[in-house]
Amino acid sequence: MDLKDKKEYIDKIRSLAKAKNAVIFAHYYTRPEIQECADFIGDSLALAQQATRVDADILVMCGVHFMGETMKILCPEKKVLIPDMQAGCSLADSCKAEDLAAFKAQHPDHMVVSYVNTSADVKALTDVVVTSSNAKKIVDQLPKDAKIIFGPDHNLGSYINSVTGREMLLWNGACHVHSRFSLESLLQLKKENPGVEVLAHPECKAPILAQSDVIGSTKALLEHTIQSSAKRFIIATESGILFEMQRACPDKEFIPVPPEVTEGVGCSCNECEYMRMNTLEKLYDCLFNESPEMVVKKETAEKAISSIQRMLQMS
Numbered sequence: 001m002d003l004k005d006k007k008e009y010i011d012k013i014r015s016l017a018k019a020k021n022a023v024i025f026a027h028y029y030t031r032p033e034i035q036e037c038a039d040f041i042g043d044s045l046a047l048a049q050q051a052t053r054v055d056a057d058i059l060v061m062c063g064v065h066f067m068g069e070t071m072k073i074l075c076p077e078k079k080v081l082i083p084d085m086q087a088g089c090s091l092a093d094s095c096k097a098e099d100l101a102a103f104k105a106q107h108p109d110h111m112v113v114s115y116v117n118t119s120a121d122v123k124a125l126t127d128v129v130v131t132s133s134n135a136k137k138i139v140d141q142l143p144k145d146a147k148i149i150f151g152p153d154h155n156l157g158s159y160i161n162s163v164t165g166r167e168m169l170l171w172n173g174a175c176h177v178h179s180r181f182s183l184e185s186l187l188q189l190k191k192e193n194p195g196v197e198v199l200a201h202p203e204c205k206a207p208i209l210a211q212s213d214v215i216g217s218t219k220a221l222l223e224h225t226i227q228s229s230a231k232r233f234i235i236a237t238e239s240g241i242l243f244e245m246q247r248a249c250p251d252k253e254f255i256p257v258p259p260e261v262t263e264g265v266g267c268s269c270n271e272c273e274y275m276r277m278n279t280l281e282k283l284y285d286c287l288f289n290e291s292p293e294m295v296v297k298k299e300t301a302e303k304a305i306s307s308i309q310r311m312l313q314m315s
């Protein structure tokens with residue numbers, strides 16, 4: 001699609017959203033043109049918080065499936081649309097509700113803290129949900145002697161254990177994008193750019209985090225680039241965030257850490273292909289047809305909402 005077509009699509013989407021009293025949300029990892037279309041761009045926590053505050057008939061969530069589910073659970077009376085129902089999440093997929101239920105049964109004295117990157121069924125088995133923005137703050141508020149299962153992200157869980165001094169039992173899940181950054185390339189980038197800060201998302205593996213100066217959610221990393229007087233940064237997270245960083249700081253330079261390239265395996269870029277499934281065409285069609293619509297079973301939503309609300313109260 002050329003620039004002129006993109007501009008026309010964005011204009012069409014904006015007027016349709018206005019006519020239908022719809023609000024468009026986009027995660028920082030979506031394509032730049034989707035972020036341009038959105039009323040609200042944010043990380044997982046900010047998107048969930050904002051959804052509860054807007055006055056609209058329709059909410060369109062440009063992100064991945066669990067984000068649409070979270071929005072629907074929080075706003076059951078609103079129509080929640082997502083441009084592509086196939087936009088999943090490898091991290092959420094790494095924890096099936098039946099497996100978590102079996103693990104809980106083996107550890108009946110443990111409470112469950114789940115990352116927001118989980119299905120509604122997993123949230124229904126959870127005591128409190130966290131995001132990368134608030135995980136430390138929430139875990140710090142839990143009773144000191146609480147026994148905790150943390151899932152599904154093993155990298156985030158290890159990081160939270162290290163900064164809180166807890167010994168949470170960790171689920172062995174991972175995000176395929178964040179776990180494939182190349183340590184060798186990062187060390188090379190640091191050598192070529194001495195003194196340049198490394199900013200990493202806590203879903204990255206421990207050796208990458210050990211080489212990082214700032215570890216935080218997408219929003220925390222973005223805010224750091226805005227507030228810092230530095231002009232150059234090395235970034236270890238999904239590359240969609242670079243669009244917002246560059247928009248907020250046009251005079252600064254962002255150097256993405258490349259992923260490990262394993263011959264014949266996976267993709268050689270640091271993009272989340274699920275997030276990229278959100279295209280202008282699909283966004284327009286979903287708003288026009290008011291479909292696909294997110295539906296969460298009533299009994300699941302009723303069980304899941306308390307763990308999400310507890311997170312919002314403790315954030």
Ligand code: 13P
Pocket residue numbers: 042043044045117131132133175203216217218219
């Ligand atoms: P944030 O909580 O930083 O938005 O991260 C969500 C996510 O999917 C990271 O891969």
Ligand code: SF4
Pocket residue numbers: 029064088089090091092117175176177178238272273274275
């Ligand atoms: Fe899931 Fe990873 Fe994509 Fe985030 S980047 S949505 S954790 S697959």
